[in-house]
Structure formats: C-alpha cells, structure tokens
Amino acid sequence: MSVNGSEEIPQELFAGGGEMGALIRSHDWSLSALGAVEKWSESLKTAIGLVLGSPYPMFIWWGHQMINLYNDAYIPMLGQRHPEALGESAFKVWAEVWEVVGPQAEAVLKEGKSSWNKKALLIVERNGYPEETYFTFSYSPVPTSDGTPGGVFGAVTEETERVLNDRRLRTLRELGAETVTTLTVEAACGVAATALTSNAYDIPFALLYLLDRDRTQARLSGTTRLAAGTIASPEVIDLTSAETSQGWQLRQVMETGESKIVEDLEARFGLLPGGAWSQSPHQAVILPLARSGETFGFLIAGVSPLRIFDDDYKGFFDLILGQVTTDTFNPVNSGLSQNLPCMAR
Incomplete structure (x- = not known):
C-alpha cells in the first residue's frame, strides 16, 4: 500500500506523535533529500521518536541540507509556515534569521559544537509580517553510528510574551x-x-x-x-x-x-x-x-x-x-x- 506514491510508514514507527506523527507517516519522503524511510538511519528514527514523544517544543534538522522535522509543541513557533515546513531545509524555513541562527547550527554539524541562547531577539515573518520575537533555544548534535554528527537536535521556548510583559510593566x-x-x-x-x-x-x-x-x-x-x-x-x-x-x-x-x-x-x-x-x-x-x-x-x-x-x-x-x-x-x-x-x- 502506498501514500502519495511512496511506501506507507508502519503506524508503530512514529506512534503517539500526535498531529506531527501522522504527518510524518503520510509524507512522501522518497521525494525529499532524506529519501525513503526504509533508508533512514536508526539514529534518525530514534531522534524523531524522542522528539515526537516530548511535550516540549523540539525539532531535528537532519543532514547537510538540514531537513526540518518537529513535534506538535513546535507548531506555534512556525505559524503559517506549518505544515509546509515539514521536510523543508531549515535555512529556507528560517531564511530571514539564518544569519543569526545558521552559524550555530552549522557548527553542530561541522564541529559537534553545542550552543545555547537565552531570550534571543529574532525578527521572523512566520505570520506574513516582520515580527519581534524572543526565543530561548539550544542546539546539540545527533550522532550517527560512527559517532559523527548526523543532524541538529533543537529544544526551544518562546519568550516573546514574557519579554513584552516585563518591558511594559x-x-x-x-x-x-x-x-x-x-x-x-x-x-x-x-x-x-x-x-x-x-x-x-x-x-x-x-x-x-x-x-x-x-x-x-x-x-x-x-x-x-x-x-x-x-x-x-x-x-x-x-x-x-x-x-x-x-x-x-x-x-x-x-x-x-x-x-x-x-x-x-x-x-x-x-x-x-x-x-x-x-x-x-x-x-x-x-x-x-x-x-x-x-x-x-x-x-x-x-x-x-x-x-x-x-x-x-x-x-x-x-x-x-x-x-x-x-x-x-x-x-x-x-x-x-x-x-x-x-x-x-
């Protein structure tokens, strides 16, 4: 049986992942840079399973093209970019702020270097207009079987409302x-x-x-x-x-x-x-x-x-x-x- 021309992903592979689990299972990955799911590494599958099972906003940017995968809690960060952001390169999804966030992500893949940012100001256009936003986020490597970084694991909290309220008070x-x-x-x-x-x-x-x-x-x-x-x-x-x-x-x-x-x-x-x-x-x-x-x-x-x-x-x-x-x-x-x-x- 196929979905969008590709082999259907078994329900148990990304079970319990809510909306994003269903979207990942139904997505035609054979047309993406990741290729068919059966070719995915175990480290990638494991990382996706961990992200989907978390109530905390998390994402994976996999490979040199940094293919974007994320959980339900991360959806509000994307705004109108969801669900098209699934399977897209992170540097395209976040093009307007890539000069800020990109070098840190690239350092994870090239050097295995983790990073952390507290209440970082980012001017994003996730809802059709430039928007003042603040995020606390971290990057860390997802190792492959040989220990080299295969992707970027990210955890993020939006701080915009807190920053605005504190400033106005x-x-x-x-x-x-x-x-x-x-x-x-x-x-x-x-x-x-x-x-x-x-x-x-x-x-x-x-x-x-x-x-x-x-x-x-x-x-x-x-x-x-x-x-x-x-x-x-x-x-x-x-x-x-x-x-x-x-x-x-x-x-x-x-x-x-x-x-x-x-x-x-x-x-x-x-x-x-x-x-x-x-x-x-x-x-x-x-x-x-x-x-x-x-x-x-x-x-x-x-x-x-x-x-x-x-x-x-x-x-x-x-x-x-x-x-x-x-x-x-x-x-x-x-x-x-x-x-x-x-x-x-």
Missing part, C-alpha cells in the same frame, strides 16, 4: 513612580514624556496634547522621539477646521470619548520615528485624556511596526492612559495652567 512602574511626585503640569508632562521615552520598542513616538478652555484647540504639551512643529506634531491643532484636524482626527476622539487607531501614517505624515526599529510605524493610537467623563487632552502613541495591535498591546496603552490621567494631571496640578510646554526627545 517596567514602563508603567517608571511612569507611576515619577509623575506622582510632580508639583506642576510642566514638570508632570516632562516626566511622563521621559518615562515613555524609555520604551523605544513599544512606543516609537508619543505626543501629548491638551485642550484649551473653549475646547477648540489642542496644544502640544509633550513629545517623545518626535520634534515639535513637524507635519505630524503641530504646535496647535484647530479642532474647528476639518483641514487641520483630519491628520490626527482629534475632534472625533473628543466627541466619542473613545480611542482610535490611525492607519497609513506614512501617507499622512511621511516617515516617522520607529524607536528601536529602523522601520517607520504604520499605525498610531489616539487615546483621550478624560476627567469626570470629559476629554481634556490626548495621548497619541505610535504602534511598533513589528507588533500587531492586539488586546495585550491595547491594554498596555489603556494602562498608560490611566496612569497619565491619574498622576500627570492629578488634583495637585488641577489649578495650574495646562498649556505649559514640555519636551523630551
């Missing part, structure tokens, strides 16, 4: 610890902008605008990584003019009291600061600063070009908004002018 702590001690709006704006400056990964740029008493103009009161007076950071935005307010659409946010995502930043304003990244942000979020249900200002923050604006990211900005509203514009400052300039670049 640190930003919130810094913002809260500093702004609560300020005595003037001018000082509060400066401290808030400086605190936001410390996180160039999640906040490529930020702008603080405060409404005048008539709520017809928004005046720039703080900047982060974006000079005042550019097309994206005018000193004053007239909310009565559709022409001058359409860039950031502050009037809509003031009227609805709800945050708003602004798309296509480059088309609107040209290239903007990417913070820690070389790419210009594609999105920004406008958050209303409100007191007793009435908007009195706005925080405009760039969204990282290497992250999707998901619920966690939105929650981070909501917490920043709450911190800025509570501490930066606290009752101590309520009687002071809200139009004092403060800049942090």
Whole structure:
C-alpha cells in the first residue's frame, strides 16, 4: 500500500506523535533529500521518536541540507509556515534569521559544537509580517553510528510574551513612580514624556496634547522621539477646521470619548520615528485624556511596526492612559495652567 506514491510508514514507527506523527507517516519522503524511510538511519528514527514523544517544543534538522522535522509543541513557533515546513531545509524555513541562527547550527554539524541562547531577539515573518520575537533555544548534535554528527537536535521556548510583559510593566512602574511626585503640569508632562521615552520598542513616538478652555484647540504639551512643529506634531491643532484636524482626527476622539487607531501614517505624515526599529510605524493610537467623563487632552502613541495591535498591546496603552490621567494631571496640578510646554526627545 502506498501514500502519495511512496511506501506507507508502519503506524508503530512514529506512534503517539500526535498531529506531527501522522504527518510524518503520510509524507512522501522518497521525494525529499532524506529519501525513503526504509533508508533512514536508526539514529534518525530514534531522534524523531524522542522528539515526537516530548511535550516540549523540539525539532531535528537532519543532514547537510538540514531537513526540518518537529513535534506538535513546535507548531506555534512556525505559524503559517506549518505544515509546509515539514521536510523543508531549515535555512529556507528560517531564511530571514539564518544569519543569526545558521552559524550555530552549522557548527553542530561541522564541529559537534553545542550552543545555547537565552531570550534571543529574532525578527521572523512566520505570520506574513516582520515580527519581534524572543526565543530561548539550544542546539546539540545527533550522532550517527560512527559517532559523527548526523543532524541538529533543537529544544526551544518562546519568550516573546514574557519579554513584552516585563518591558511594559517596567514602563508603567517608571511612569507611576515619577509623575506622582510632580508639583506642576510642566514638570508632570516632562516626566511622563521621559518615562515613555524609555520604551523605544513599544512606543516609537508619543505626543501629548491638551485642550484649551473653549475646547477648540489642542496644544502640544509633550513629545517623545518626535520634534515639535513637524507635519505630524503641530504646535496647535484647530479642532474647528476639518483641514487641520483630519491628520490626527482629534475632534472625533473628543466627541466619542473613545480611542482610535490611525492607519497609513506614512501617507499622512511621511516617515516617522520607529524607536528601536529602523522601520517607520504604520499605525498610531489616539487615546483621550478624560476627567469626570470629559476629554481634556490626548495621548497619541505610535504602534511598533513589528507588533500587531492586539488586546495585550491595547491594554498596555489603556494602562498608560490611566496612569497619565491619574498622576500627570492629578488634583495637585488641577489649578495650574495646562498649556505649559514640555519636551523630551
């Protein structure tokens, strides 16, 4: 009996391997660099069995072409590259980061040299866009019968969520610890902008605008990584003019009291600061600063070009908004002018 033109792999060979065990059994290996399964070495079969039986994300890159085999727990690391990544060369699967991870893998095959990496930053494109990710991973050799390395055994943990959470909590702590001690709006704006400056990964740029008493103009009161007076950071935005307010659409946010995502930043304003990244942000979020249900200002923050604006990211900005509203514009400052300039670049 054959599957895809090749001899069917016995069920007991890679039994208990979940989805990947079934995929490996049904794959037509005769057309791959590994050749038919009956020609595989016992060391390769044993290594695959160990990987498939583990609940920990693991993979095997076998031979000089580093043919990719992996278990169920490794599937999330691949994103949209699964299941096509099965049987493909690792240097094709991870082409965009091979300059970083490739030399270590090649050292395993050539020298039998193991390696370990902790929370390594990798910009991968596993879901159709460049993405900031962090991985802790190790490489070690899989020996053949004569003791020489036949492939690379890898174990990996994705640390992205942990790194992002730690970084964002640190930003919130810094913002809260500093702004609560300020005595003037001018000082509060400066401290808030400086605190936001410390996180160039999640906040490529930020702008603080405060409404005048008539709520017809928004005046720039703080900047982060974006000079005042550019097309994206005018000193004053007239909310009565559709022409001058359409860039950031502050009037809509003031009227609805709800945050708003602004798309296509480059088309609107040209290239903007990417913070820690070389790419210009594609999105920004406008958050209303409100007191007793009435908007009195706005925080405009760039969204990282290497992250999707998901619920966690939105929650981070909501917490920043709450911190800025509570501490930066606290009752101590309520009687002071809200139009004092403060800049942090």
